[in-house]
Amino acid sequence: MEFIITKEIMFNYFSGHASALQKKMIAESLADPKNLEIYYAYLEEWEKCQPQFLPDLPAAFSKNLKRIHSTERQPRRLRKDAAIRPLHALTSLVAVKVAACLFVLGLTGYFFRDHILYENYETAYGELRSFTLSDSSSVVLNSNSTLRVPRFTFAVWSREVRLAGEAEFHVRRRDDKLRFVVHTPGNNTVTVLGTEFSVYSRNNKTDVTLNKGKVELASVNSLEPTVMKPGEKGSFAPDGSIYIQALSPGELSSQTAWKEQRFAFNHTTLTEIAVQIRDVFGTDIRIDDPSLASRQLTGTFKAQTADDLLEVLKEMLGIEVIKVKKQVHLIPKPTNTN
Incomplete structure (x- = not known):
């Protein structure tokens, strides 16, 4: 029977309360790269709920600098009662150094995990960028915009991206009908199968224009998704309400005029x-x-x-x-x- 990683099991594991059998099963499941994304996602959520020590780096640096300037250098002297360290003492010292290196590597991975887990597509002011995702969907990114795409699990068992700015998507339909989901600031989501649409998300405003196919809009306050038809524009209000507007061919074309x-x-x-x-x-x-x-x-x-x-x-x-x-x-x- 296949072991399924659940949030409750992983939270117990991070808290040190997992059983020996659960630890073994988790270690075996992480051998599959597909499970790594779930592991790191649960780890990030658990760490947000369990705040750890946050070092005050500027204060520590200032304190160390003050100590350097206030202490005179003294020549190193060998104590008269100094003795040769036994082998087990040297081994312990090596172990401490290795542990320190692992700690530094782990801390580095923690602060750079966003770069490790996600690939960020960005554009500067006045710049347009076109690219193709690993599921063969194409994207045109407008100026001053960012699209975050998971590195390891995208197109494997999910197709979810996060957009800040404006972009046009040409989503490739898949046989497994794995839905393509765009998340925007304000916890709004645009869910599609195979379609052409554009998303504008700036200044606390999100608009979606549908050219072809089918799109579902949802917000944290919507009871059920709102389905859009081709030629329509959907807008998210600040309170989470969704409004649909039919566009004329000219108005529909003007929504993506920025591509030219x-x-x-x-x-x-x-x-x-x-x-x-x-x-x-x-x-x-x-x-x-x-x-x-x-x-x-x-x-x-x-x-x-x-x-x-x-x-x-x-x-x-x-x-x-x-x-x-x-x-x-x-x-x-x-x-x-x-």
């Missing part, structure tokens, strides 16, 4: 445009005039840099663009009184 470095505006206020510029290019926009901030713009514009888009705003809205250090100020264009 285009910005699609539909009665979009200048304040909302400023947020998009910050998200994509990292440029801080200031609009102090309330009437200017509420002005709207409609159209699709090509822009590879923040300056390209600012030039469009300058011409279309008749405004002035003033750069002050790391900020860009948008002000109404002075009227000519002559």
Whole structure:
């Protein structure tokens, strides 16, 4: 009979309360690489529930540095009563050194376990990135975005990823019908089988646009998943509510205009445009005039840099663009009184 690792058994093991038989079965199950992901996931959850010692490294370094400066070096002297250490003493010393090395290695693994367990795909401001996952699904990652993918278990017994930012997914259908799940900040999930969809998750806002196939949306407060149809846009409200909106072909196309470095505006206020510029290019926009901030713009514009888009705003809205250090100020264009 196959031994199944459960949370209760692993928590008892980490707490030192597992039986001899359970320890043996756990050791045998970990010989299978597929079980390592469960082991480390339970370990991380258990450690969060059982906080351990957190060293104050800056304080320790400062204390040691002060001791170095305040203590004079003394030549080493051999005590008169010093004797040759017996073999068992040397063996104990070696054991201590080995244990110390193992402790350091374990501590290093603990702090870098996120890098060990997950592969992070990232993009900088103004950068687009396309790649294919191990299950043959393809992803286009928008600027200033991150996608976390498990290294060992993805496409083996789960297909779950975590997105912060914006991305388009072309999910490959599998014979085993293993579902593809995208997690976003706020504990929202997008579950699919085989489909094409895009996810926007920034500034406490998550939108999902479905091009083909079937998608289920769920939040921590939803009683049951909400099913989307192709051509629809689903939005998560801050309270976990889910709203579905039917899109026209033009509106559907505009949702992924960013793949061609285009910005699609539909009665979009200048304040909302400023947020998009910050998200994509990292440029801080200031609009102090309330009437200017509420002005709207409609159209699709090509822009590879923040300056390209600012030039469009300058011409279309008749405004002035003033750069002050790391900020860009948008002000109404002075009227000519002559």
